[in-house]
Amino acid sequence: MTQRSPRPKRKGYIRALLLILFVWGLISGIRSLLHSPYFEKKPPTIHLPQEIYWNLKSPLKIPIEDASGLKSLEVHLSDGSKELEISPKHFHPGIKNYTLDLTFPKLGLNKEVGLLKLTLKATDKSHWNFFTGNSAKRQAIIHIDEKKPELFPLISSYGIRKGGAALAIFKAKDENLKDLYIQTNFGKRFKPVPFHKKGYYAVLVAWPMTQKHFFAKIVATDKAGNESVSRLSFFLKNKKYRTSTIEAKDRFINGKISDLAEDRPKQTANLTPAQKLDFVNATYRKENNSVIRKITSKVDQNLLNDFKLDPFYPLKNAKVVASFGDHRFYKYHGKIISEAYHLGLDLASTRQADILSSNKGVVVFANYNGIYGNNLIIYHGLGLYSLYGHCSTLLVQEGDIVRPWQVVAKSGATGLALGDHLHFSILIQGIFVRPAEWMDSKWMQTNITDVIENAKKMIDRTR
């Protein structure tokens, strides 16, 4: 008898093992290949909004991206009756990012229809989908708008004084109006308010007292990028503001200044008396002013028909104890250590005197605000705000509607004040202006009320 050798049995066993290993290797190989960039399944991303406004002047820029790389791009543009294929693109070896610069074809399409349909199909160079790649298709409606916004000034205050205000009324019309503002030479943009009838606007502008020059132009832009600019012309009146030097006494630094420095203990703990004064007078003042600027920069967008204000007269039988715009330098032991502009009018009468609102408005701030002490701010519309500082008591709260000549607070000496008085400011869209103009019935009649009445007559005449 021949003995069976065990060898063939072992051979079969090894062969089976090798086969399993081979199949397992093949499967994981295919799996990793399918998971590799060569077989990725993500279609390209086309950054195309559903609606586009186009002035046909600058090319439309449409970014497209794909992780594995773009292979081709098809672009179709239709005017409703005709469709054009715009030079198809093939990318070799393929790019991950591409920006299509679409210009309006010189021939073939009718732009007068005003509407176009844009279709984009992008395909990547992945081997997925039986080597055809992943495709993405996006469509957009294009509104053709080559018309600039219609813009012209109607009427305005005759002049503007340095540190003061002026009113302008103008027309701005566009089917696709996007942005409308007054650009100034000092960076500030004033927002206009809709006025009287559709397409008309009113705006109060201000010339900050710290700015040497004043220049303002209306800027209107539409969704298609068309822009119109029109200059607002005012007769410019210069005004000189006072400069004064104040001797800082130790009593003042150890008193009011130290009390206010206590509001910011970490920043003032190790300061010398002179540094402490400068911190309160400059740094802290800036912080308090920025609170005020932020609140008073807002403009409502309700339709404005009337803007009849009484001249402001916040404190009865008051004496002016400091005027608007004073440039104050503080001297300590013979050296100038700090400076600041006084951006309000100081009025004094008796202690804890009634402070009157003068006009109707909404209380937008009623709180403690550093050097302003107990501080009240009232909004009167058209971007105009009145501010009351150093109050002993506030009698209204944020959100309250105040009546004309309502008692809203009591005068005091809170904040950076020596003796009971009212610090009264007027602000236009975050800019402090001369309160004197808004306390002068003649100035208000000529520059505000008459301008509004005449503008309404002009608008009602044109149909």
Ligand SMILES: [Zn+2]
């Ligand atoms: Zn003051």
